[in-house]
Amino acid sequence: PGLHDHVAMLDSLARKHDVTGRVIFVDGGVLADMLRKTNGVITVNSTAGLTAVEFGRPTITLGRAIYDMPGLTFQGSIDRFWTRASRPDEELYAAFRREVIARTQINGSFWTPEGITLALEVAIPRLLKGAVAARPAEGTASPFPELETARAVAR
Structure with a gap:
């Protein structure tokens, strides 16, 4: 409760x-x-x-x-x-979903050696870099322009 x-x-x-x-x-x-x-x-x-x-x-x-x-x-x-x-908007939702997955998810598994290796190959560099939610490099175009447009409108 x-x-x-x-x-x-x-x-x-x-x-x-x-x-x-x-x-x-x-x-x-x-x-x-x-x-x-x-x-x-x-x-x-x-x-x-x-x-x-x-x-x-x-x-x-x-x-x-x-x-x-x-x-x-x-x-x-x-x-x-x-x-x-x-x-x-279906296209905006698809872009939003891709963005969230790209910035917050790491492929892998806790249950198999292959899955652990797969997860660690991505997680360790992100953690060491301090960029768990990786972002596009400064000055580069967003891979999700419609999402950036929606964010700008929302501000």
């Missing part, structure tokens, strides 16, 4: 705003099955929100999220979300 009773808080807010029949708190289940049946997702900052973007569902984040940017999530008010939100 968490530190906050989110269910009670959500129920209270839903009653206050007269939307009790339209608000549910989901704590478990098969996310992919739920997303296939949704018209959109409202989240604070959750992996579920990023998965909703991957599934092409209109998504709004109410907190800070690495994926909260124009083209991926709705940038307007929650009041306008259900009438103005659009599906995430």
Whole structure:
């Protein structure tokens, strides 16, 4: 159990705003099955929100999220979300995903000698260089120009 009773808080807010029949708190289940049946997702900052973007569902984040940017999530008010939100840009999502993978993931495995060697060949140089999230060299073009454009717009 968490530190906050989110269910009670959500129920209270839903009653206050007269939307009790339209608000549910989901704590478990098969996310992919739920997303296939949704018209959109409202989240604070959750992996579920990023998965909703991957599934092409209109998504709004109410907190800070690495994926909260124009083209991926709705940038307007929650009041306008259900009438103005659009599906995430598939190409931007693909570029975002590539960027996150390139900067944060290391291929390999903990379970086989080959996997350990593969991981160490990349991890050790990054750690020694102090560049775990490697970036393009200064003055070079980004390999993900559409992502850089989205970042600039988001600032």
